[in-house]
Amino acid sequence: MTSGSTGQAEAERDEKGGIRTALAGLTTRGRSFLAAGVAAAVCAYVLGQSDLLRVGLLLSVLPLVCATVLYRTRYRVSGSRRLSPARVPAGSEARVHLRMDNVSRLPTGLLMLQDRVPYVLGPRPRFVLDRVEPGGRREVSYRVRSDLRGRYPLGPLQLRLSDPFGMCELTRSFSTYDTLTVIPRVEPLPPVRFSGEAKGYGDGRQRSLALAGEDDVIPRGYRYGDDLRRVHWRSTARYGELMVRREEQPQRARCTVLLDTRGPAFQGAGPDSAFEWAVSGTASVLVHMLERGFSVRLLTDTGSSVPGEGADGFAGASQESADAAGLMMDTLAVIDHSDGTGLSRAYDLLRGGNEGLLVAFFGDLDEEQATVAAKMRQRSGGAVAFVLDSGTWGREPTDVPGALDRGEERLRMLREAGWTALSVPRGASLNDLWRQADRARTDAAATGGVLGEGGAA
Numbered sequence: 001m002t003s004g005s006t007g008q009a010e011a012e013r014d015e016k017g018g019i020r021t022a023l024a025g026l027t028t029r030g031r032s033f034l035a036a037g038v039a040a041a042v043c044a045y046v047l048g049q050s051d052l053l054r055v056g057l058l059l060s061v062l063p064l065v066c067a068t069v070l071y072r073t074r075y076r077v078s079g080s081r082r083l084s085p086a087r088v089p090a091g092s093e094a095r096v097h098l099r100m101d102n103v104s105r106l107p108t109g110l111l112m113l114q115d116r117v118p119y120v121l122g123p124r125p126r127f128v129l130d131r132v133e134p135g136g137r138r139e140v141s142y143r144v145r146s147d148l149r150g151r152y153p154l155g156p157l158q159l160r161l162s163d164p165f166g167m168c169e170l171t172r173s174f175s176t177y178d179t180l181t182v183i184p185r186v187e188p189l190p191p192v193r194f195s196g197e198a199k200g201y202g203d204g205r206q207r208s209l210a211l212a213g214e215d216d217v218i219p220r221g222y223r224y225g226d227d228l229r230r231v232h233w234r235s236t237a238r239y240g241e242l243m244v245r246r247e248e249q250p251q252r253a254r255c256t257v258l259l260d261t262r263g264p265a266f267q268g269a270g271p272d273s274a275f276e277w278a279v280s281g282t283a284s285v286l287v288h289m290l291e292r293g294f295s296v297r298l299l300t301d302t303g304s305s306v307p308g309e310g311a312d313g314f315a316g317a318s319q320e321s322a323d324a325a326g327l328m329m330d331t332l333a334v335i336d337h338s339d340g341t342g343l344s345r346a347y348d349l350l351r352g353g354n355e356g357l358l359v360a361f362f363g364d365l366d367e368e369q370a371t372v373a374a375k376m377r378q379r380s381g382g383a384v385a386f387v388l389d390s391g392t393w394g395r396e397p398t399d400v401p402g403a404l405d406r407g408e409e410r411l412r413m414l415r416e417a418g419w420t421a422l423s424v425p426r427g428a429s430l431n432d433l434w435r436q437a438d439r440a441r442t443d444a445a446a447t448g449g450v451l452g453e454g455g456a457a
Contacts, residue, residue, distance in 0.1 A: 254356030265363025374417035
């Protein structure tokens with residue numbers, strides 16, 4: 001995937017403040033020549049040496065002439081930037097391609113090309129371009145990398161024009177810029193099947209009758225491509241337009257992924273923090289479920305979701321699944337801690353018993369929030385929870401008396417409510433935990449435990 005932008009910069013005269021701009025562009029060499037010329041002219045006047053006066057005038061005029069000529073020269077240069085790719089996982093590199101085209105009839109002088117990038121992406125790239133002939137083109141590239149997800153602007157592109165003697169430099173900027181999106185890392189997950197799938201939620205797509213009986217008494221309007229053998233003539237005569245029987249409708253397996261973004265629930269910051277692990281895990285599950293053909297919905301503790309997401313989430317196993325994954329990744333790229341302290345808003349958005357599989361990534365849970373989370377199990381076909389105790393994710397794990405017991409108590413509350421709840425230690429692999437959750441549900445189903453219900457993955 002690539003993304004690019006184009007723009008033009010023109011070095012032309014500005015009547016207002018032109019002299020000031022030209023003098024401001026003098027380099028150290030140009031200012032030194034000007035100062036030396038003035039000093040020589042003063043000395044020549046005091047000593048009455050006409051030859052020294054000529055030298056002083058030459059030294060003074062040279063940088064002024066260079067600045068005037070450079071400022072009055074009209075360079076019309078077109079520049080473009082292309083990102084490959086424009087959306088990159090955290091820790092991976094993207095390459096930025098720059099292209100400069102001389103669209104004027106005059107050759108350019110020495111050009112210094114500089115692109116503005118955020119500090120987190122690396123040092124500011126600079127390139128020196130030799131003389132570009134009329135209609136000529138120059139292409140350069142550089143790499144950027146970030147361990148922190150987010151959206152980072154690239155640009156605007158800047159050109160530094162210089163005269164052959166290095167007396168003056170003028171800067172011209174383009175107006176366009178691009179955005180590099182650094183998305184969370186996505187870990188491939190194994191295609192395990194959680195045992196005891198709920199009715200109506202299984203592998204792939206299931207089909208169910210729209211209404212009982214062979215004769216569908218509530219037909220729909222004819223659509224281009226429908227089989228004419230499905231035309232319902234009685235309804236056609238009644239409504240005056242072609243109507244077809246609604247025999248079978250696809251029923252897609254659903255999955256809701258809940259991300260806890262409460263600020264007090266997570267401690268620490270940086271790419272190795274508990275919150276970043278939860279965001280990466282959320283991204284991995286979303287992509288995995290879309291690839292498995294689920295209708296996927298992203299939900300946070302504040303009740304917000306992805307802009308443009310339908311009531312049933314984004315559909316997988318379709319041409320739009322890649323775009324859906326991109327929208328979700330863009331949302332997770334900029335997601336941050338919320339100001340909320342509870343999970344009640346997310347609980348209210350879970351429809352009773354119609355959510356299919358619920359996969360949640362929780363931070364620290366107090367007794368009240370653990371109770372709310374336990375109730376969520378009643379509004380889903382199956383539930384898997386990954387609980388991150390941020391006390392164990394610090395550089396020095398906290399050893400608060402009773403902290404481990406409270407963590408186990410929260411897990412027990414979730415398991416008794418029907419969740420497959422796992423504690424996530426620091427540095428854990430989501431792939432291993434995903435398999436462990438499958439084994440836990442399988443064992444619970446074999447022993448007749450309450451964890452035998454759920455969805456399929």
